[in-house]
Amino acid sequence: MIDTHCHLNTEPLWSERDHWKHTLDDLDAVIVVGFDRLSSERAMVLAQQHANVYAAIGFHPDSALEWNDAEASWLISATQMPKVVAIGEIGLDLYRRHDTLEAQWNALRAQQAIARDAGLPVIYHCRPTAESNDAYDLLTPQLVSEASDVRAVVHCFGGSPENAVALWDAGFYTGFDGPLTYKKSTLLREIAKACPDTRMLVETDAPYLSPEPFRGKFPNLPECVRQVATKLAEVRSMSVDDCIEQVDANARALFTGIVR
DSSP states (O other), X not given: OEEEEEOTTSTTTTTTHHHHGGGGTTOSEEEEEOSSHHHHHHHHHHHHHOTTEEEXXXXXXXXXXXXXXXXXXXXXXXXXXXXEEEEEEEEEETTTOSTTHHHHHHHHHHHHHHHHHHTOOEEEEEEOXXXXXXXXXXXXXXXXXXXXXXXXXXXXXXXXHHHHHHHHHTTOEEEEOGGGGSTTOHHHHHHHHHSOXXXXXXXXXXXXXXXXXXXXXXXXXXGGHHHHHHXXXXXXXXXXHHHHXXXXXXXXXXXXXXXX
């Protein structure tokens, strides 16, 4: 079982890593995803300390104002580090910061180019304003027109069915997390049911978004990716084993640096 997106590099998990490291034992692979330079460096440290941990490195849209030539040079050099398997998470976030939209676009496009040059896939973050789909309606056409040659996943998908279909048609993967298990996530489950077999991934986004029956409990941990896979199997009328086999195969196809 592979958790394709978690944040063991953020507090409190980073400081308490001796208390949760045993939870990695039953997982084949875990991708720890960076959101700024410090978290990316921590992801690489964890990847070196644990055989089944891999790192994604990059600058989240909330960190777009930190992006500059020096950070770009660092990111380019860090793509050569062992067990770095993706650039991310990068993208758009209009939930917290509308005023940085230009900076977010600049950081996104620059990191897309770095991923393309390094031959690495991209993990995209997209979060709209409350009760809106604005970030997805901005990001989806950009990805389809400018980044269809980049292997990528839109993680923790929360867009419309139309966004999903456009991204699938362009070859993008969709990441499903704890919200798939929530009672009110009817539309998300419809999207998960319609997702092509070869385009679905499961992830936890730990320490956030704990799935049912652990919703509301903090922190979430990578081991809870099984609850997400179980719900995905139910939605798609698959056996859990078949679902896990498929999403793990998809993860290895996208993140080719993961070793069996």
